[in-house]
Amino acid sequence: MVSDSSSKRLTIYDLARLAETSPSTVSAVLNGTWQRRRISKKLASKILSLAQSEGYSANMQARALRRERSGIIGMILPLYDNRYFSSIAQHFESEARRRGLFAIVSCTNRDPKQECEAARMMLAYRVECLVCTGATDPDTIAQMCAESGVQSLNLDLPGSKAPSVISNNREGARQLTHAILNRLAEEKRSDDPVLFIGGRDGDHNTRERIAGFKQAREEVGLATAEENILPCDYAADKAQAALETYMCKRSTLPSAMFVNSTISLEGIVRGLQLNGYYLDDIIFGCFDWDPLAAAFHPRLMMVRQNVIEMIDRVFELIDTPPQDPHLLIEVQPDIMGV
Amino acid sequence: MVSDSSSKRLTIYDLARLAETSPSTVSAVLNGTWQRRRISKKLASKILSLAQSEGYSANMQARALRRERSGIIGMILPLYDNRYFSSIAQHFESEARRRGLFAIVSCTNRDPKQECEAARMMLAYRVECLVCTGATDPDTIAQMCAESGVQSLNLDLPGSKAPSVISNNREGARQLTHAILNRLAEEKRSDDPVLFIGGRDGDHNTRERIAGFKQAREEVGLATAEENILPCDYAADKAQAALETYMCKRSTLPSAMFVNSTISLEGIVRGLQLNGYYLDDIIFGCFDWDPLAAAFHPRLMMVRQNVIEMIDRVFELIDTPPQDPHLLIEVQPDIMGV
DNA sequence: CGAGCATGCACAATCGGTTGTGCATGGCAT
DNA sequence: ATGCCATGCACAACCGATTGTGCATGCTCG
Numbered sequence: 001m002v003s004d005s006s007s008k009r010l011t012i013y014d015l016a017r018l019a020e021t022s023p024s025t026v027s028a029v030l031n032g033t034w035q036r037r038r039i040s041k042k043l044a045s046k047i048l049s050l051a052q053s054e055g056y057s058a059n060m061q062a063r064a065l066r067r068e069r070s071g072i073i074g075m076i077l078p079l080y081d082n083r084y085f086s087s088i089a090q091h092f093e094s095e096a097r098r099r100g101l102f103a104i105v106s107c108t109n110r111d112p113k114q115e116c117e118a119a120r121m122m123l124a125y126r127v128e129c130l131v132c133t134g135a136t137d138p139d140t141i142a143q144m145c146a147e148s149g150v151q152s153l154n155l156d157l158p159g160s161k162a163p164s165v166i167s168n169n170r171e172g173a174r175q176l177t178h179a180i181l182n183r184l185a186e187e188k189r190s191d192d193p194v195l196f197i198g199g200r201d202g203d204h205n206t207r208e209r210i211a212g213f214k215q216a217r218e219e220v221g222l223a224t225a226e227e228n229i230l231p232c233d234y235a236a237d238k239a240q241a242a243l244e245t246y247m248c249k250r251s252t253l254p255s256a257m258f259v260n261s262t263i264s265l266e267g268i269v270r271g272l273q274l275n276g277y278y279l280d281d282i283i284f285g286c287f288d289w290d291p292l293a294a295a296f297h298p299r300l301m302m303v304r305q306n307v308i309e310m311i312d313r314v315f316e317l318i319d320t321p322p323q324d325p326h327l328l329i330e331v332q333p334d335i336m337g338v
Numbered sequence: 339m340v341s342d343s344s345s346k347r348l349t350i351y352d353l354a355r356l357a358e359t360s361p362s363t364v365s366a367v368l369n370g371t372w373q374r375r376r377i378s379k380k381l382a383s384k385i386l387s388l389a390q391s392e393g394y395s396a397n398m399q400a401r402a403l404r405r406e407r408s409g410i411i412g413m414i415l416p417l418y419d420n421r422y423f424s425s426i427a428q429h430f431e432s433e434a435r436r437r438g439l440f441a442i443v444s445c446t447n448r449d450p451k452q453e454c455e456a457a458r459m460m461l462a463y464r465v466e467c468l469v470c471t472g473a474t475d476p477d478t479i480a481q482m483c484a485e486s487g488v489q490s491l492n493l494d495l496p497g498s499k500a501p502s503v504i505s506n507n508r509e510g511a512r513q514l515t516h517a518i519l520n521r522l523a524e525e526k527r528s529d530d531p532v533l534f535i536g537g538r539d540g541d542h543n544t545r546e547r548i549a550g551f552k553q554a555r556e557e558v559g560l561a562t563a564e565e566n567i568l569p570c571d572y573a574a575d576k577a578q579a580a581l582e583t584y585m586c587k588r589s590t591l592p593s594a595m596f597v598n599s600t601i602s603l604e605g606i607v608r609g610l611q612l613n614g615y616y617l618d619d620i621i622f623g624c625f626d627w628d629p630l631a632a633a634f635h636p637r638l639m640m641v642r643q644n645v646i647e648m649i650d651r652v653f654e655l656i657d658t659p660p661q662d663p664h665l666l667i668e669v670q671p672d673i674m675g676v
Numbered sequence: 677c678g679a680g681c682a683t684g685c686a687c688a689a690t691c692g693g694t695t696g697t698g699c700a701t702g703g704c705a706t
Numbered sequence: 707a708t709g710c711c712a713t714g715c716a717c718a719a720c721c722g723a724t725t726g727t728g729c730a731t732g733c734t735c736g
Contacts, residue, residue: 009486011722022686027724037725038684055485060463061408062722064399065691080424090418090445102459104442107428121440125398147393148347236629262630270633279634291574292600295607296617296634349692360716365693375695376714400692403721 010056018054019047026051030058060102064126073101073318074127075155076118076141078110078134082262083290084305088133088155091311099315101128112137116144123148129318131155138162142325151321153314157204163327165313167305169205169287172333173212173258174219176285179301179338180256181220183283190220192255193228195246198239198264201231206260209287213258234260236267243271256283262290294337301337348394356392357385364389368396402464411439411656412460413469413493414479416448420600421628422643426471426493429649437653439466450475454482461486467656469493476500480663489659491652495542501665503651505643507543507625510671511550511596512557514623517639517676518594519558521621528558530593531566533584536577536602539569544598547625551596572598574605581609594621600628632675639675 012026019026021043028034029047050056064070073096080086089105096103104122108114115132119141122130129151132138138159145152146161158164177194184190196213199206210231214224232242239259247253253272259265265286272279280298289304310331317329350364357364359381366372367385388394402408411434418424427443434441442460446452453470457479460468467489470476476497483490484499496502515532522528534551537544548569552562570580577597585591591610597603603624610617618636627642648669655667 013722023723024687024725025685027722028685031724033725038682040684043684057458057462057486059403059722061399061402062691063724065397065403065693066722066724068691070399080418080428081421083419086418086424093445102442102463103444104440106441107431120395124395125440148395266630266633269630273633273636290630292604292607292628292631293634295604295611296631298611351692361693362695362717363715365695366715369694371695376712378714381714397692400721401694403723404692404694406721 009059010054011059015047015050015054015056019043019050021047030056070126070128071100071102072122072125072127073103073129073131074122074125075103075105075131075133076108076115076122076135077105079107082288084288084307085133087307088311091307092131092314095311095315108135110134110136112140115141119144123150129153131314132159132162133157135159138164151318153317155310155314158328161325163317163322163325163329165310165317165329165331166205167310167333168330169208170212170215171330172303172305172335173209173287174216175212175335176287176301176303177213177216177258178219179335180258180283180285181216181222182338183299183301184256187255189255191222193225194256194258195228195230195254196258196260197230197232197242197246197268198234198260199231200233203231206231209258209260228254231260232264234263236263236270238267239264240267240271243268247275253277253282255281256285259284259286260288262286262288262293265293289336301335303333304336305333306331347397348392349397353385353388353392353394357381357388359385368394408464408466409438409440410460410463410465411441411467411469412463412465413441413443413471414446414453414456414460414473415443416472417445420626422626422645423471425645426649429645430469430652433649433653446473448472448474450478453479457482461488467491469652470497470500471495473497476502489656491655493648493652496666499663501655501660501663501667503648503655503667503669504543505648505671506668507546508550508553509668510641510643510673511547511625512554513550513673514625514639514641515551515554515596516557517673518596518621518623519554519560520676521637521639522594525593527593529560531563532594532596533566533568533592534596534598535568535570535580535584535606536572536598537569538571541569544569547596547598566592569598570602572601574601574608576605577602578605578609581606585613591615591620593619594623597622597624598626600624600626600631603631627674639673641671642674643671644669 012023015026016023025039026047028037028039029044030051034044075092077085077089093103106118108118115135115137130145131153132141134156135141138154139161142152142159142161152162154162154164156166158166180194184192196210210229217224230242232238259268284297284300287303289302294300294302313329350361353364354361363377364385366375366377367382368389372382413430415423415427431441444456446456453473453475468483469491470479472494473479476492477499480490480497480499490500492500492502494504496504518532522530534548548567555562568580570576597606622635622638625641627640632638632640651667
């Protein structure tokens, strides 16, 4: 460490002075274009070892400004409060890193205003692409990106103004429902009602899951009463309250429930415990995955969305941007615990 | 939208042309320094409305370059796989946003190499401050930051080269242990052994929690056998295996367990279910918080670390950087479910 | 021996804001 | 009429990297 003690960071100009050469040469060496620029190997290695020993680190802002490429890729996410979104963030990050991109992730609490604000910030930082995960209003953001000439993609929930990668919710729900019905059949309780609870009515994924639920029942010759479908929002408290209300009208607990998320499951389980019900009697299917929950309940089947494949698809779309904004890629989730 | 259809983003130069004024004036108006620069109100509002209608968004890279301040604040995190780290990320982000800073969070999988690499990237993006959460090697990163003249802080796990904000692990563990022992006493099983399981032996937090565990037992006149302390690492599989091994030597399950994290709890619960044990008989204390797990088990007490206060303390340290790198701030966690 | 080419590097413009400084204009007091 | 100050804005340097271009040197070949 020979550098002067001034607190300023080292620049290519400093390195040029130290190596007795020009800044442009230093730049070429440090960003790997030196062979193309016919810098001698000797000078190159001198500069490289100098950069090493002095702890040089390129100023990404300056680079981004000049290159007109930030090297940043953005994602907006509702929350980190479940395994699904957490692992989306994590895989997004590591896949970005693998490609030499820097990932920035912003939580927007399922709030359209925060979504917009986050998107605006990301565009200000000149992200090269923006992935909107589970956005309540994906099209507004897609519009903003389009106006800035930035590619955008939807993940988890589809939009109409940018290509989307989502789970095959209908098929996942169909399979989960069949798994539930099979369990019921094994126990000779095929005709018991199954309660579908959680999620948002207007939400694309919830609609699809309800459709898959009904379809599976139809396939084994069962009709589905509308009173057994309760899209009461995702929040734990909402689910708990909805179940209370449901139970007011009848004496006996449903033998099985299709719960639309782990956060809803939390409310359900809490409510049942509070009322002294024995949980293990109930067959649960949850469209979400949480290994700790799975460990606790012996008859809890869960849908694990294929996050790795979804993220892979996202990056494929980033590599070769499709022209059709309506493109919808559906990834098959796995059923755990059957 | 009068702007030309060229895909290039609008700059202050474009706005200056449109408003028939100079770039410096546009800049002053847009960053709020126009009064100080005696720009007329009339011209200012003209420029502002133009910027609005044309959808101007400042290039943060250019701003950061000139101002020599990125407006970015970084955090490195082991994982997002539990509620604790997730909420740390979330609160960090919203608190940063409240202060006009842009938060970037990077997961490093408890891997010192990845930690370094992430820190290097963050420094390259000229973060104004770096918070190292649960870092396996916080001092190396603190060193890197110091060399770049960037402030750094440790969170969750302390370091010796930068101020640290952590939970009061010993006191939290002491209280949790007392809660466990009280439950045992209520059931007239005060003398039953309690198993401490999970965590890393070398890890500061684990050491403190073990100390708190022993101290609580001592306070009620109980000795602690070393064979009942199993810091087998955090991973679920490790905990599951450690419990198997422990059980090989004895016939009966411990009446109560102090589990060092939800991830360890996952392995324990899975192992017990596999072996057909009835979970509800066991009193669990877990040094971690997960509302879904809490809903499932009626006798699971959990330590909820006070993330909000911890993040507040972190930002206080950012606002007024202390000179002493050994400063250690301990925040009291809450015991849930007693 | 001179043309021609390869080699090895330096110069300078540029990316888009920020900010110290300077200049023209007009009003007011002397 | 002259000096002085406030007003309102423009100029230009600068942040640190990137990159098109140009120039000096040395070597080869006819």
